[in-house]
Amino acid sequence: MTEIFAHRGYSSLFAENTMSAFYEAEKAGADGLELDVQLTKDGELVVIHDEKVNRTTSGNGFVKDFLFKDIRKLNANKKGLKKETIPSLIEVLEWMQTNTLLCNIELKNGLLAYEGMEEKVIELIQNYGLTDRIIISSFNHYSIVHCYRLASEIETAPLFLEGLFMPWVYAQSIRAKGIHPKYSTLSDEIITRTMENEIAVRPYTVNNDADLHRLFRLNCTSVITDDPVKALRIRKQYEKRP
Template identity: 55%
Template sequence: MTFIFAHRGYSAIAPENTMMAFQAAQDAGADGIELDVQMTKDGCLVVIHDEKLDRTTNGKGYVKDWTWSELKHLEAPYKYSNIQPPPTIPLLIDVFDWMKTNHLVCNIELKNNEFLYQGMEEKVLQLIRQYQYEDRVIISSFNHYSLAHFHRLAPDIQTAILYSSHLYMPWKYATAIGASAIHPNVRTVNSAIIQASIEHGVAVRPYTVNKEKQMEWLIQQGCSAMFTDDPQKAIAIRKSIFGQ
C-alpha cells in the first residue's frame, strides 16, 4: 500500500517544518513526515528548508551564519502570521524527542546542495544511533555525493536519491550509490519507471504530489509512497481505493 509522507509536515494547514506541522500530520493519520536539515554557525542541526531565513521566518540572511542561540528566538510562521504563540525553528533533536510519542517514519532531507555543511552526515547519524531510529529514518538529498558518503558510514540506514530531471534507468543509478529508493519530481514519473524500480527492489516516492488525479494514479500504480503537502487528502483517496 502506498505510504503517505507529509511534506515538511502538514504544510497545507500549518507553517512548514515546525512542530505544529508535524503534529498536524500525525493527527491527520500520515504514515510519515518529511523535513529538511541544515547546520547553524555553531554546528547545530536545525529543521528548515531554505538556505536563507527570509521566506519562512522573521530573520534575514543565511542559516549557516547564525548560531543556535540566535536562531531559537526567531519566529517561523511562514504565511500563517496569525498563529499565537508563533512557532519557532525546531532542532532535529526536538523532532526525535517528539517521535518517541508515535510510530511515524521520518524522511530527513540533507540540505547540503548549496552549502556542504562539513560533518553534517556524521552529526545526523550520531543522533539516529542515539535514538535507535535506524528503522524509522530515511536519508535523502539532491547531493548524491553526500548520500554515497552517508551510505558508507551507515549501510544499514535507508538512503534515497532526490532528483528533478529525467534520469535513465534511475533504479540502476540509485543502486550504484547504495540508495534503496528514488525520490523523483512527480513530473518525471511514469508507469515503466515505477514498475521497473519496484521489480529491482528500489522504492519509488515522488514529490510533491498535491493533485487528486496524481494521487489516485500513483496509488493505483502501486507506487511505494508519495510526499504531499496535504496528507489528509491523500489518505482519503487511498481509503476510497483500498477501503483502508
Template identity: 55%
Template sequence: MTLIFAHRGSSSSHPENTMISFMEANKAGADGIELDVQLTKDGEIVIIHDDKVDRTTNGKGFVKDLTLAEIKQLNAGHHFKKGTFEDTIPTLQEFLTWFKQTNLLCNIEYKSTTITNHELEDKVVQLVRQYQLEDRIIFSSFNHYSIVYSYRLAPEIETAPLYMEGIYMPWVYADSIRAKGIHPHYKVTPNELIILAQQNGIAVRPFTINQEKDIKRFMEVNTAAIITDYPAMAREIKNNL
C-alpha cells in the same frame, strides 16, 4: 499499499517544518514525515528548508550565519496565513524526541551543497543512532555525494537520491550507489518507471504530489510512497480507493 509522507509536515495547513506541522501530519493519518536539515553557525542541527530564514520567519540572513539562540528567537509561522500559527524552528533533537513516541517513518533531507565537508551528515547519523531510530529513517538529498557518504558511514540506514530530471533506468543508478529508493519529481515519474524500478527492488517515492488526480494515479499503480503537502487529503483518497 502506498505510504503517505507529509512534506515538511502538514505544510498546506500549518507552517512548514515546525513541530505543530509535524504533529498535525501525524493527526491527519500520515505514515511518515519529510523534513529538511542544516547546521547553524554553532554547529546545531535545525529543521528548515531554505538556506536563509527570510521566507518562513520574521528574521533575515543565512542559517549558517546565525547561532541556535538567534534562530530560536524567530517565529517560523510569521509568513504563513498571516501569522495565524506561531512556532519556533525546531532542532532535529527536539523532533526525534517527539518522533520516537510515534509510529511514523521519517525522510530526512540533507540540505548540503558541499562535496567535501560532511559535518552535517556526521552529526545527523550520530543523533539518529543515539535515539536508536535507524530502521525508521530514510536519508535523501539532491547532493548525491551526501547520501553516498551517509551510506558509507551508516549502511544500516536507508538512502534515496532526490532528482528533478528524467534519469534513464534510475533503479540501476540507485543500486550503483547502494540506495534502496529514489525520490524523483512527480513530473518525471511515469507509471512504467515506477513499476520497473519497484520490480528491480527500488522503492519509488515521488514529490510533491498535491493534486487529487495525481495522488490517485500514484496510489493506483502501488507506488511505494508519495510525498505531499496535503496528508489529510491523501489519507482520505487512500481510504476511498
C-alpha cells in the same frame, strides 16, 4: 499500500517544518514526515528548508550565520497568530520516540557544503534508536553515498528533478534503497519497473488529485504531499476491502 509522507509536515495548513505541522500530520494519520535540515554557525542541526531564513521566518540572513540560541528567537510562523520556533532535529527525534512515524530527513547541502552534517545526523539517528524508521535523502548524491558508507543500515535515497534512464540501476550503483524523484518525471512503466527491481519510489510533491489517483493506482511505494488529509481520503478508495 502506498505510504503517505507529509511534506515539511502538514504544510498545506500549518507553518512548514514546525512542530505544529509535524504534530498535525501525525494526528491526521500520515505514515511519515519529510523534513529538511541545515547547520547553524555553532553546529546545531535545525529543521528549515531554505538556506536563508527570510521566506519562512521573521528574520533575515543565512542559517549558517546564526547561532542556535539566536535562530530559535525567530518566528517560523509568519502567517499565523501563534509563534513557532525553528525546531532542532533533536526535538523532532525525541518526539518520534512517542510515535511510530517514518521520517525522511533531507540534507540541504546541495548549495552549501555543511562540514560534518552527515556525521551529526547519523549520530543522532543512532542515539535515538531510529535507524529503521529514517530515510536520508539529498540532491547532493555524494553526500548520501557518504551516509551509506558511515551507516549502511540507514536507508538512503537520491533526490532528483529530471528523468533518469533506468533509475533503479543508478540507485543500486550508489547502494540506495529508494529514489525520490519529482512526480512529473516518471512514467507508469518506470515506476513499476523500479519497484520490481526492489527500489522504493517516493515521488514529491504530489498535491493534485489526478496525480495522487495515478500513484495510488500503481501502488507506488510512497507519496510525499503537502496535504496528507486529501491523500488519505483518496487512498481509501484503493484500499482492499475484506
